[in-house]
Each structure stands twice: as structure tokens, then as C-alpha cells.
Amino acid sequence: MLKLLSGLLGLLMLANAHQACAALTIEIIGAGEHQIPVSIVPFGGDEKLGLAINEVVSEDLQRSGLFRLVDPTGKSPHEPAEVKYTDWQLRGAVALAIGTVSTQANGRIEAKFRLMDVLKQVELVGQAVSATDGQFRAVGHRIADLIYEKLTGNQGVFSTRIAYVNRQGKMFSLIVADSDGYNEQIVLKQNEPIMSPSWSPDGSHLAYVSFETGHAAVFVQSLYTNQRRAVADFRGSNSAPAWSPDGRQLAVVLTRDGSSQIYLMRPDGSDIRRISFSGGIDTEPNFSPDGQTLLFTSDRGGSPQIYRMPVEGGAAQRLTFAAGNSFSPRHSPDGKSFVFAHLSGGKFFISAQDFQSGQMETLTEGGWEKKPSFAPNGKLILFASEARGRGILATVSSDGRVKQHMFTQSGDAREPVWGPHL
Amino acid sequence: MKKLVISIVLVNLLAACASQKPKETSSAPAPTSASVAAPATSASTAVDALNDPKSILAGRSVFYPFDVSVVQDADKPLVQAHAKYLSENAARNVKLEGNCDERGSNEYNLGLGQRRADGVQKMLVLGGAKAAQLNSVSYGEEKPRASSHDEASWSQNRRTDLNYAK
Numbered sequence: 310m311l312k313l314l315s316g317l318l319g320l321l322m323l324a325n326a327h328q329a330c331a332a333l334t335i336e337i338i339g340a341g342e343h344q345i346p347v348s349i350v351p352f353g354g355d356e357k358l359g360l361a362i363n364e365v366v367s368e369d370l371q372r373s374g375l376f377r378l379v380d381p382t383g384k385s386p387h388e389p390a391e392v393k394y395t396d397w398q399l400r401g402a403v404a405l406a407i408g409t410v411s412t413q414a415n416g417r418i419e420a421k422f423r424l425m426d427v428l429k430q431v432e433l434v435g436q437a438v439s440a441t442d443g444q445f446r447a448v449g450h451r452i453a454d455l456i457y458e459k460l461t462g463n464q465g466v467f468s469t470r471i472a473y474v475n476r477q478g479k480m481f482s483l484i485v486a487d488s489d490g491y492n493e494q495i496v497l498k499q500n501e502p503i504m505s506p507s508w509s510p511d512g513s514h515l516a517y518v519s520f521e522t523g524h525a526a527v528f529v530q531s532l533y534t535n536q537r538r539a540v541a542d543f544r545g546s547n548s549a550p551a552w553s554p555d556g557r558q559l560a561v562v563l564t565r566d567g568s569s570q571i572y573l574m575r576p577d578g579s580d581i582r583r584i585s586f587s588g589g590i591d592t593e594p595n596f597s598p599d600g601q602t603l604l605f606t607s608d609r610g611g612s613p614q615i616y617r618m619p620v621e622g623g624a625a626q627r628l629t630f631a632a633g634n635s636f637s638p639r640h641s642p643d644g645k646s647f648v649f650a651h652l653s654g655g656k657f658f659i660s661a662q663d664f665q666s667g668q669m670e671t672l673t674e675g676g677w678e679k680k681p682s683f684a685p686n687g688k689l690i691l692f693a694s695e696a697r698g699r700g701i702l703a704t705v706s707s708d709g710r711v712k713q714h715m716f717t718q719s720g721d722a723r724e725p726v727w728g729p730h731l
Numbered sequence: 732m733k734k735l736v737i738s739i740v741l742v743n744l745l746a747a748c749a750s751q752k753p754k755e756t757s758s759a760p761a762p763t764s765a766s767v768a769a770p771a772t773s774a775s776t777a778v779d780a781l782n783d784p785k786s787i788l789a790g791r792s793v794f795y796p797f798d799v800s801v802v803q804d805a806d807k808p809l810v811q812a813h814a815k816y817l818s819e820n821a822a823r824n825v826k827l828e829g830n831c832d833e834r835g836s837n838e839y840n841l842g843l844g845q846r847r848a849d850g851v852q853k854m855l856v857l858g859g860a861k862a863a864q865l866n867s868v869s870y871g872e873e874k875p876r877a878s879s880h881d882e883a884s885w886s887q888n889r890r891t892d893l894n895y896a897k
Contacts, residue, residue, distance in 0.1 A: 504841070505837065545845050546868065562838065568845070569845060593836060606838070613835065637838070
């Protein structure tokens, strides 16, 4: 169970406090250029549950930076017939979410949700959303996704999950959580380092690096059965697993033939073949969405920079030329750009670069910012940052306008990666 | 490292007791001479120079500049001394553990640490050690000795440790 504390910083809009137990503080900094004014009326029926769901929906929409929440106080329609559109027009809302929710004896939650267009006075979407075992957060995320999709035209990512590593002293935990950091589940906990979690395209497995055998080895673990196996455990270091978009191949980095080089294999560890041949360090491979090319980090030119090469091997092309070093490239979901960590003047920045123009854009103010990865809709970038002396998770919108800090309850959060749509 | 120092001190203490003739002035377990350090039960065998805190072999770490994996001139005598020791003590095995400061991605640093450890391994082999005695690994930036974001910490973390098997 998790608790939300509110934080207030600079320009921020804030996340309301609620709930029991302990774990996260979320701070949101900045706002989108064009915010959609929307009012979310707490659901009728089970009113306590309605308030809890309302909170999840509101926080999701606020975190995106694309919405301005219009206070519904004093009005509580739950059915279309109860909506008096002029009330909402006067308050400046363009859309209105209403509905009812109930819990059944077996813990199943059923919500009936409608999104109304306040100006046209019509229903935009109506849907029944349910969840088992009292998982009201899942219901809230799904409703937030529906609102986001209807009003922005883009797929919502509130129902997706993230993976990251939490380090507390010498203990390392591999964690999977909801996209807002709640609902943490420990996948692996040990007193040796864990690095580089990577989601299979269907979200069923994580590949990652574990040092439990005394050196870096690549493991693949099912998130359903928790069964795990070492798939690359050769001499030296085995690391940087990345799944091909069809899930049939894993790119890994091995030192079994000398310095760090990129290899392809099946996710069970079979059929290994080397595809990079440099004398330097080639690492952090990442498949393009069409599966045809790989981005990777290499110091073959003298300093670590981002390169691109065909998946079947062959000539690599250097992509980053700015002063400093560049690391950890990842394709945007549409394949048109990539994000990476840029070390310059003693600070790490999260930057993006367009493939066609070659133009680089720095998205953050700089600090200790590493390991960026896109949300599956391409609108947000998750990365590791640091604040108040602790490793935290952070997001920035792909236009750099809205930033969010997520503080876990304790320890250092690192190595985050956003999971796929399920 | 800490463990090693402690065990050396213990050996010295035991040796001092066993000799039944503690030096007049040694109120602390100060570095003792080779003859004193030898276990009483095996007085005839040669002393393991690895346990002599005055030996160059007491040094177990090699340090590097930023993003460099070549053993620096200052550390070459240390690596060469370990090579000679390993060539003369075929039963001893050593794990070479490459480490990095945090100014890179974790994965790049894993590669850099491996290259540091492999560099020491190569020099040890050139100096007479057998490959079978050596195992090079990298911890990248995952096991920092010091954790501040400054050069004082970073310089400590850019190193290869020679970790002898007990």
C-alpha cells in the first residue's frame, strides 16, 4: 500500500494528499502550453470509493500537464440527465466526467463512466470499467486513459507499468510498479547489484543484469510465474539486454571475445552471434520500432557517443557530435527520434535528437539525470534523477514543458524503464 | 580490503603469542619482521609475502584517470610485483575487479571497468602469471568505495582491485 504526500515547488501544480501507508511523493513542475479544462465529478454510488477513484483520475490527468482540473464543488451529477451544461460552461470546463461505482461482495469494482462534451452537450464516450480484488487504482487509470485519449487523440499510458531498481545500502530490489509509481511489486531482491531491466514487447518478461554469480550476467524472468534463468553468463561481463520488437531476439553485450561488443541471441540464450566488431566499448543496444536498426553507445571514435547500425551488422554511423559524452540511446515509439543521456560540463542532461534533421534538443535543466525511456505513446520520458541527495524517478514531457519527480519511500531509485501497453 | 587488513593483524597477533617473546616495545600489533610473522608450527616454510604489510604486494588497487583503462606508470611496479608473486605461487588465484566513477552510463561503465580489469590481467600474464589463476570482472559504477559527486570520491572509485582468494 502506498501513500501520497503533497509537495509544492516553484511553479508547481500539486498532487492532493489521500490514502494510507507510505511510499511516494510526487511533484509536478510546469504546465503544457494548451491545457484542456476538464471537470471530474466524484462518482456516485459507493461515494468513498468514488472519491478514491476520482483522486487517481485527477492525479493522472494533472501529471500529464495537458489538463486543467475545474473544481466540481457544489454540483454532483452522476447521470447525463442530471447534467446542467450551463453550470459547467460558466466554470470554464469543456469536458465533464461523471459516473457511478459499486463494489461487489467478491471485491470486484464496477464503474460506469461517461465523458460529456460541455459545449456540444453530447456524450463523448461511455464505458463500464471493472477490476477485481478492490483494485480501484486500476479503474482510475483506465478512466484517465479514456479521458486522455478522447480529448488529446493520443493513446493514454496511465494503465501501463514501469520497472526500476531500488538500492538501499547494499540491498538491491528490482521493482515493477504502476506508471505513477504506486502498486510496487518486488520482482527480485538481493545484496548484489541489479542493472538494466528491459521489458519484453508483450510485457510478460523482464530481462536484466544481476551480479549474483560474482559478475554481471543476463537473466530473463517471467512476471507471471517468476521463473528465471541466466541466458548469458560468459567470462567477464554480460549485460545491456534489449528485446527486438517481435520479441524473438535479445541483443546483449558480452566481453567473452575481448572488449564489450553487441551480440544477438534468442531470449532463451541460444543461437548467439556477434554483430559489432570494434576495438572499443559497444553497448546499450536499442532496436528501432521496425526492428531493422540498432542504436548503441560506443567509444570507437575516442569518446562515448551514439551510433546506429543495421541489425544484421555492418557499418555504423555516428549520430551525436555535441561537446561532451552521450549514452543510453532509446528510440521514440514512432521511430523518428531518440532520447539519450548527455554528459556536458560535469552535468547529465536528458536530450532528444531528430533522425532527419539531426537537431538535438535538451529537455532538462541538467543534474544527475540518466537512463531515459519513452512512454509507449511517446509523450513522456521517464529517467533516473537525483533530488535531496537521493536517486529518484522523474518524467519530462517530450516537449520539455512538464516535469515530474517521484520520490520513493526510501533508498535510491535507479535504472527506470517504461513498459509497453498490455 | 578491510577484511584483509584485519586478518593480517590477527595473524601478527597470533604469531606474537606463539613466539612467546613479544618485542619489548611492541604494545601494538605493529608490522613485524618476517621471522616473527611466520606461524610457529611451520617455522621452516617460507613466509607468504602477500601477508607482509611492508611488501609492495600489500597494495591491492590500481587507479586510473577519468575514462582511461590503461595501467598508469605509477602502478606498474605494483602489478609487476603481483605478476611475479603469482608466477611463484601457482596455487594462488586472484579476482580482478574493475570499478568506475559514476560519470557515464551504468552500462558504459560496466564495459570500462571490464577493460580496466582485463588490462591488469594482461599485464599479470605478461609478467608470468597463468591465465587460470586470474578472473577479471567488472562492477562498473555499482560498488563505489566513495559516494560523493566530487573528484575526491571519483578518484577512489576509478580502480581495479586485486582480490586474492583465501
